[in-house]
Amino acid sequence: MTTTIQLPTRSSGGDELQRIVNVAKLHITARFALLVLPWLILAIIFVANLAIWMLIRTAAGDEAMSEAGEGMQFSGASSFIFVYMMVVAVQAVNATFPFALGFGVTRRDFYLGSSLVFVGLSAYFAAGLTFLNWVERSTNGWGLGGRMFDVVYFSTENLLTQFLQFFLVFLFFFFVGAATGSVYVRWKSFGMIVFFAALGFALIGAAAVITLTESWGAVGEWFVSNGPLGVALWLLVPTVLSALAGFQLLRRATPRN
């Protein structure tokens, strides 16, 4: 009884890809909440905004509307969708990960499959937002001069650039969400406390350093000189770091309750 049963190892490259794709499929099995619901919420916000724009227009005229339109850019009406996707990524790691492991998935395949989905979803939502952004511009703010699908700093005339910017911002939120979820899976609420405390200290520290060295001007300059696309590309640095950190964390994680 010293021999152990060996199963045929069929670990070809195509096989591995199939496993990763299967994890990706698992993530989008419950389609509605992932692919449809965000647009519905956006639609409700949009309808509410339309009503407000109409009120402003009737009450105060076109001039007031164009001023209000500028203000709208800062309202971040559409930015909830980014936060929504971060929550999606947190849940993917927190809830889908233990489920996938029960189905015999490796952590590596899970992470690669999840990443595939994050990239795909980023493209999907970036495409949608770019389209709405284009319609908004083409119709002069839905005929009312309203601006909802334009994020103040990141607005651009070039559709491809616009898409790329949205895409990179989505990627950032997905992978930061995945890394955060991994911290939670590894160390639960204690990990969260330490994580957010550390993040808070880091941000306050950075702000303090910038203030003390009187470098806020330089920071502003950096944003101007890099331009929206440049900044979005720089966002890849924290995105990639989060992705790598998330992978390292999850590789040693055990789902617990």
Place this chain on the structure above:
Amino acid sequence: MEEGRPIFVQLAEQIENDILSGALPEETQVPSTNEFAAFHRINPATAGKGVNLLVDAGILYKKRGIGMFVATGSRDRIVRQRRERFEIDYVQPLLVEATKLGLTHDEVAALIRTTTMEGSTS
């Protein structure tokens, strides 16, 4: 099936009882191991062990690809074996209990003669 005694021994005894009672006549097919397992809600390997016990004893025999059959003469063999055990299994405990109650062997014998089997007419 009761707990506390090997299940496969109990299964073998039950099959023997069925052969004794005529429920499983000689040269008829007995249920498969899996059928025994499902019926008694026991592990198929355990059921297999019980059946094999009877195969080894020559009570049952295998027909390749068909199944398990009751061997000719197996009823007589079971009767013979059970008779050999009758004293240990039934008479001795009976006498132990009788002694506790102060009944002599003669009194027990008399009781046996006058007692009619439940449900029988003699």
Place this chain on the structure above:
Amino acid sequence: MSPVVQVSGLSKHFGSVRAVEDASFSLEQNKITGLLGRNGAGKSTLMNLLTGQEFATRGDIKVFGASPVENASVLRNICFIKESQRYPEDFYVKHVFKSAPWFFENWDAEFAEQLIDEFRLPTARRIKKLSRGQLSAVGIIVGLASRAPLTFFDEPYLGLDAVARQLFYDRLLEDYSEHPRTVVLSTHLIDEVSMLLEHVLLIDDGRIVIDEDAETLRNTATTVVGTRSAVEAFVAGREILHRDGIGGLASVTIGGLDDSERAAASAAGLELTPVSLQQLIIRKTGTTTREFEQSA
């Protein structure tokens, strides 16, 4: 038969807690093994280790000849049904059965359908809205219909009534008969499942204390009841598993007896009562029946 799982010197410590301590055993192919033990004895940790979900502190695990940790060619043959399984957010029951075939190549959709009917599982309901018993049924159906060569059930029946539990046992036996595979069933309802088991692993306080064929185990203990003096005379020199008594009566559990010993016992006016697997395990783990049954 060859082993599917081989474990040697396996330990898992959480800080100062020794959840699994120096465990060595193997699981043979196509057997149903009962992993028994009290709550917190280390059953779940052991299964987490065998399925590569937990990382060992020490020792060696071979599943299908290799370490299960991050090993896709091993893990693809494993299905692990946990008592407290988490499901993806927003999952409906139907999503579980839609996605399962992507991960289990032996998945039998027809069988799954049959079980969904039999367990009366509402497939159009959100997982979060299911009752405890319905949630258990989801796990049981996945575990059975996946037909994974190595299937783990960790206390899979919480919240299921007696009828549904019997249904699980019946379907497990039937399907196992037709499609033999290696099954590990962790449970504290020993009386209910003992007849399904071919092999028994008993874990107590992180250590494997019994690793034995279930049928052999059934023969390993007898309780001798009678007057104190007669019982004591009979059990003198034997290993005593448990001792109980009231007034002049004694009840002592000892190892198995052969025919002549049984005859001697009855000649001495002693009564012999069989010891069930559950009683035996309670004796071995030094608990009372009530404690054991409550350790769910």
